[in-house]
Amino acid sequence: MSEIAVELQDVVKRFPTPEGGEVFAVNHVTMQIKNGEFFSMLGSSGCGKTTSLRMIAGFEWPTSGEVFIDGVAQGHAPPFKRPVNTVFQSYALFHHMTVFQNVAFGLEMDGAGKDEIKKRVGHALEMVQLTGMDRRYPRQLSGGQQQRVALARAIVKTPDVLLLDEPLGALDLKLRKEMQLELKALQQKLGITFVYVTHDQEEALTMSDRIAVMSQGKMLQMGPPVEIYERPNCKFVADFIGTSNFLEGVVKSLEEGTATVFVSALSAEIRGIVSGNLSVGETVAVSVRPEKIRLAEKAMMNQNCFEGTIDLVTYIGSDTHLHIKVNDLTLKVWEQNKISSLDPAAYYTVGQKIWLTLFPENTLVMANE
Amino acid sequence: MLKRLRENKASQGTLLITPTLIFMIGLLIIPLLLTLVISFGQRAPDGTVIYGFSLDNYIRISGIRTECENGAAICFDPIYADILTRSLTLAFNTTVLAILLAYPLAYFIARAPAKRRNTFLFLILVPMWTNFVIRVYAWMMLLRTQGVINSVLGWLAGLVGIPFTPFEMLYTPGAVLVGMVYEFLPFMILPLYTSLEKIDLPLYEAAADLGANQIRTFLRVTLPLSMPGVVAGTILVFVPVMGTFIVSDLLGGRQIVLVGNLIQNQFLIARDPTFGSAASLVLMAMTLIVTYLYTRKFGFGEEIVAA
Numbered sequence: 300m301s302e303i304a305v306e307l308q309d310v311v312k313r314f315p316t317p318e319g320g321e322v323f324a325v326n327h328v329t330m331q332i333k334n335g336e337f338f339s340m341l342g343s344s345g346c347g348k349t350t351s352l353r354m355i356a357g358f359e360w361p362t363s364g365e366v367f368i369d370g371v372a373q374g375h376a377p378p379f380k381r382p383v384n385t386v387f388q389s390y391a392l393f394h395h396m397t398v399f400q401n402v403a404f405g406l407e408m409d410g411a412g413k414d415e416i417k418k419r420v421g422h423a424l425e426m427v428q429l430t431g432m433d434r435r436y437p438r439q440l441s442g443g444q445q446q447r448v449a450l451a452r453a454i455v456k457t458p459d460v461l462l463l464d465e466p467l468g469a470l471d472l473k474l475r476k477e478m479q480l481e482l483k484a485l486q487q488k489l490g491i492t493f494v495y496v497t498h499d500q501e502e503a504l505t506m507s508d509r510i511a512v513m514s515q516g517k518m519l520q521m522g523p524p525v526e527i528y529e530r531p532n533c534k535f536v537a538d539f540i541g542t543s544n545f546l547e548g549v550v551k552s553l554e555e556g557t558a559t560v561f562v563s564a565l566s567a568e569i570r571g572i573v574s575g576n577l578s579v580g581e582t583v584a585v586s587v588r589p590e591k592i593r594l595a596e597k598a599m600m601n602q603n604c605f606e607g608t609i610d611l612v613t614y615i616g617s618d619t620h621l622h623i624k625v626n627d628l629t630l631k632v633w634e635q636n637k638i639s640s641l642d643p644a645a646y647y648t649v650g651q652k653i654w655l656t657l658f659p660e661n662t663l664v665m666a667n668e
Numbered sequence: 669m670l671k672r673l674r675e676n677k678a679s680q681g682t683l684l685i686t687p688t689l690i691f692m693i694g695l696l697i698i699p700l701l702l703t704l705v706i707s708f709g710q711r712a713p714d715g716t717v718i719y720g721f722s723l724d725n726y727i728r729i730s731g732i733r734t735e736c737e738n739g740a741a742i743c744f745d746p747i748y749a750d751i752l753t754r755s756l757t758l759a760f761n762t763t764v765l766a767i768l769l770a771y772p773l774a775y776f777i778a779r780a781p782a783k784r785r786n787t788f789l790f791l792i793l794v795p796m797w798t799n800f801v802i803r804v805y806a807w808m809m810l811l812r813t814q815g816v817i818n819s820v821l822g823w824l825a826g827l828v829g830i831p832f833t834p835f836e837m838l839y840t841p842g843a844v845l846v847g848m849v850y851e852f853l854p855f856m857i858l859p860l861y862t863s864l865e866k867i868d869l870p871l872y873e874a875a876a877d878l879g880a881n882q883i884r885t886f887l888r889v890t891l892p893l894s895m896p897g898v899v900a901g902t903i904l905v906f907v908p909v910m911g912t913f914i915v916s917d918l919l920g921g922r923q924i925v926l927v928g929n930l931i932q933n934q935f936l937i938a939r940d941p942t943f944g945s946a947a948s949l950v951l952m953a954m955t956l957i958v959t960y961l962y963t964r965k966f967g968f969g970e971e972i973v974a975a
Contacts, residue, residue: 378876385877391870395892404888408879452878590915 302493304460305332305355310364324350326516331508333458334493337486339495339503342513343539348496349538351513352462355494357381369459379408384453388468390445392437398424398432400450406457423455426485442513443474454485460492464625467502473523479505500540504528532575533665537586544592544630546585547667550577558664561587564628569603571662586668589631591619591661594647599656601610609651621647623655630655679830682706707945715939748947752954755927757917758841759909762848766856766905767898769849774860775890775896778867789861792854796811796936801853804918811837811919839921852908856901863897864890899966900916903959927951 303589312325315518325347333337340348353359354366357378366373368382378385384405393401402420410664411419425432429446446466453461463482483506485495497503503510504524510523513537520532531537534545548560553570558573560583569585579582598604607625614636621632632655638645673679707725709717729748734825780807795803810816818834823830837843867890875885913928921925925933927947934944 356873357876358876377881378873379879379881383877384875387870387874389868389870391874391876392887393866393871393893404875404880405878408884421907456878 302334303331303367304334304336304369305494306330306370307351307354308367310351310354310361310366310367312347312354312359313362321359323516325354325361327570328513328516328518331509332492334399334492336489336508337483337495337506339497339507339510340513341497341500341503341510341540343498344511344651345515347462347512347516348498352464352494352496353383356383356385360522361420362394378637381588382458383462384456385457385462385464386449387454388465390437390449392395392448396436397433397436398437398440399427401437401448402452402455404432405452419455420451424453426454427451427486443478446470448522450482450485453515454489454491455599457489458491458537460494461486461489463493463495465497466495466499475502482506493602494538504540512539514539530572532573532667533588533662534584534586537584537663537665541588542631543586543588545660546587546628548583548585550579550581550583550664553577553579556658560664564588565605565626567605568660569662571657571664572660573579573664574661574663575638577664577666582667583664586665587630587657587661589633590618590635591658592630592632593656593658594621594634595654595656598654601664603657605655607653607655609647609649609653612649613646614646619647623653625655694934703945704950706941707949709942711940715941717942725943726950727949729946747968751925751927751930752950753886754924755910755951756954756958757924758845758848760910761854762852763902763906765845765849766853767901768861770853770860770901771894772858774857774864777857777861778864785865789858792857796854801914801918803851804847806913807843807850807919808838811843811846813838831922838919839923842889843919844916844924847864847919848909848912851912851915855904857902858895859904860897861896867893869958874911895966899963901954902962906962907955907959911951 307328310325310328311323313321313557314324314443316322321529328351340351342348350359354361355368357373357380358377362377374380384628393531394403394469396404399420399505401422403416406419412573420433421430424433427450429444429447429451432440432444432448437448440448441499444467449466450592466482467478470478482493482495493593494523495503495506504527507524509521510525510527512519512527514535520536522530527536528540531540538545544561546561546562546564546569548569551559551561553559553573557570557572558577559566559568559570562585571585571587593599600608605625607623607630610629611620619634619636621634623632625629634647636646642647673683705719706717708721708723709719710722711723729783730745731745731749732741733745734741777785780788806816812818813834813836815838817837822832822834842930871889871893872885875889880888911928911931913926913932916926916929917923917932927950931944931947931951934940934947
């Protein structure tokens, strides 16, 4: 088995639109998915993540470019000839078959013997904690259980790659959180490659070894969750993953990976880490995440510090979310509630003056697009 | 009064079914009971009914005779048994042919873009705008010795210089079969379409994903999931074909007598309502038995899914 499980090479997928035009669902995407990794394609609806997944499964064929699975070019190979299995968003369970028959279906298609089928189906149902449910029909199961059947049906064939198309989308939040951890554990236990499509950034961050962020058919950034969150390579990624404050400015000077940017709205300069290729004089976005801004009674440094007025205080239990007005800008700041007190004076109040510190190592400077 | 009705679910139900109930009792249950009573009566010489309890009509249909030509005490006259067998065979053949023709078409419509489906369904119903009998007459025009089909074939044969003798198509069992399939095809297409349309696209994808090619996907997924449509269509076609007499009358001539024709003749020509009633009830019983056995095997409508 090669080190790369799935590779998309300059893949393009165009669809005709009802108006007679064409739309790029996937626009020149290249990515390599390593063997045994939990890989997520993340993006809002219409970003091309599901189409990419369907091209790996064989439900769609690329307009141009090539999909490789285990180093083999797939061309127009039909789904039933590819060493991958899919967990569908809608589960797509066969309603006229029992849980056992659903899970056994793929093995029967492979011509497995009765005893082997029984053994492997039993094992797969055990893996997804559905032992004893094998005689039920899908409609007699809860949404979460149906989801597990879909999962068992896909893993029972021990595919090289398991494709999951927003499999937790229909579940309620609590169950979804449980299933996220369970899926991750299952992936580690099986040791097979998972390609996971989701629009939920938290889900992607929780489970993935690596994430590809997609938008409008293009892949914007690919990397481990920490990299995606801490070093987004463009404004879109910084905005899509988590929450960020964006300050528009002009690059004054560049030195050793850091940039000094003049932000006119603050009438001040800010220093931060350079993300991507920038040049002096370019209009850029300075991005700083709300939880990384330090609040203090007075300025902590002679740079990157600004005095503001608290505009809004939202107590959400674990944290306090603040809107702080600095000149004409409103910055979002999240503070963890590290104390337990009933005294209102112990918390921030609207109208209070406060100093914000944007540490240069927590501040990113990136192209403003 | 109205307030009470608003709170009482049971009386609401009663109110809703009452109009139909009155209609059905008056025009189905009572006539059926009359038919039953008449079937036990005897024909008066003037064609009216002498009421009583006699099984003569039923014995006559069974074919058992006590007055025999060869002088035996008991013998078997297969005339009515033949008619019943012919009707059953024709209904069976019509149903099978209708399934074979309707299935691909229904599948095509179900998989067509949503916008076009209604157009296709509309086209299927277009022939229904013309009266049933008139459509059968149209088939006579097509199938006659001097009809459209023979004329066209003769003209084509003339073009290439082959001697042509017109086919005898009208008044054959084949003509009746074609006419029956034509008349009842929509009743097979519509329920089939309904059940095929309900199969979500991802189910086909899931089957392919799990290793099934098109044939196995059809046998293991499409066909079982469309069985409610097959069953409903079969009942909608089989039952009326068993009783229809127009098609066989016009396209089969006097040669092809079905149960429907037999019943019609008893009432209108032989003027023996007692025997006609008995034949009607035998037809009903046969249809019920076949339908019962069929639905026991294949389920009834949606229940197949649970079986």
